[in-house]
Amino acid sequence: MEKKSRLTELPVVFLLAMLCCFLWGSATPAIKIGYQIFGIDNSDTVSIILFAGMRFFLAGILVIIVQSIMAGHFIKPEKGSFPSIFKLSLAQTMVQYFCFYVGLAHTSGVAGTIISGASGFFSILLVSIVFRYEALTMPKIIGCIMGFAGLIIMNVTFGGGTVFHFSFLGEGLVLLSTISLALSGILVKNYSKSFSVVMLSGYQFILGGFVMMVVGFALGGRIDLVPELSAYILLLYMALISAVAYSVWGILMKYNPVSRVSIFSFLTPLFGVLLSAVFLGELDQALQLNKLIALILVSGGIYVVNRKYEKKALS
Numbered sequence: 001m002e003k004k005s006r007l008t009e010l011p012v013v014f015l016l017a018m019l020c021c022f023l024w025g026s027a028t029p030a031i032k033i034g035y036q037i038f039g040i041d042n043s044d045t046v047s048i049i050l051f052a053g054m055r056f057f058l059a060g061i062l063v064i065i066v067q068s069i070m071a072g073h074f075i076k077p078e079k080g081s082f083p084s085i086f087k088l089s090l091a092q093t094m095v096q097y098f099c100f101y102v103g104l105a106h107t108s109g110v111a112g113t114i115i116s117g118a119s120g121f122f123s124i125l126l127v128s129i130v131f132r133y134e135a136l137t138m139p140k141i142i143g144c145i146m147g148f149a150g151l152i153i154m155n156v157t158f159g160g161g162t163v164f165h166f167s168f169l170g171e172g173l174v175l176l177s178t179i180s181l182a183l184s185g186i187l188v189k190n191y192s193k194s195f196s197v198v199m200l201s202g203y204q205f206i207l208g209g210f211v212m213m214v215v216g217f218a219l220g221g222r223i224d225l226v227p228e229l230s231a232y233i234l235l236l237y238m239a240l241i242s243a244v245a246y247s248v249w250g251i252l253m254k255y256n257p258v259s260r261v262s263i264f265s266f267l268t269p270l271f272g273v274l275l276s277a278v279f280l281g282e283l284d285q286a287l288q289l290n291k292l293i294a295l296i297l298v299s300g301g302i303y304v305v306n307r308k309y310e311k312k313a314l315s
Helices: 002-006 010-037 045-071 082-104 109-116 119-130 138-154 168-191 197-218 229-255 258-279 289-314
Strands: none
Touching: 010 045, 010 082, 010 229, 010 258, 045 082, 045 197, 045 229, 082 168, 082 197, 109 168, 119 138, 119 168, 119 258, 138 289, 168 197, 168 229, 168 258, 197 229, 229 258, 258 289
């Protein structure tokens, strides 16, 4: 019970959630830099799928190796866990990251990061309306309206005539990836009642990554071998992003209500926009009026969604 109580304490939840959001925020610039280093063209969808599969297959291997070392024995799939692993892999890796990787190739790092921050809203809507695990309160409705308004404003260009721009291959696929991510969080919450979160995370990455590699390679995808050691350090870091962030986030989901953990997801677009501005040279985009307004609305909306709940939970 001591482990459970510590994982529900606000400082512990905050620090672990902040670590996850920093890692997820760094994924956007890391992926775009990876495209450049490995010579992957934005229009080469099958190579993008192959690249993503390599990352997640490696992430799953790392999760299982580290967990096995910590446990003192090899961690194998638990009896009866394969259906859960498959469904989680479909939502969390195959669908989510197919949409995210392809979408990110057709939009900016700043835009992709802000859209990905909407996963908290979809989590609230799914858990309240579809699965009915939590009540859909007025603060949640107001917060979701703020968040979605932010996403719309982000795609509006002001000055010289207002122009709304939205590409299905870009912003649209990134948006679909956030819905898939929100669904995977709820699945983790359910499946963690019967199986180890880390075991589920590791094997769903292995399965999803393997499927993506096979599909990408079979359809003609290719990744250039480059002599720079930094390229493979980057690939290892990208695998660690998934291995660490999803394992820790899954554990937080297991021991806390979905809404309580989702409040901290506003940190992802904050970290992502900052890191994209620094590493991708997108400072001009990060400082555009519509991007700043969108960032404020998305962050503020997630806060409003959970503000009253957090106050009640900590009293």
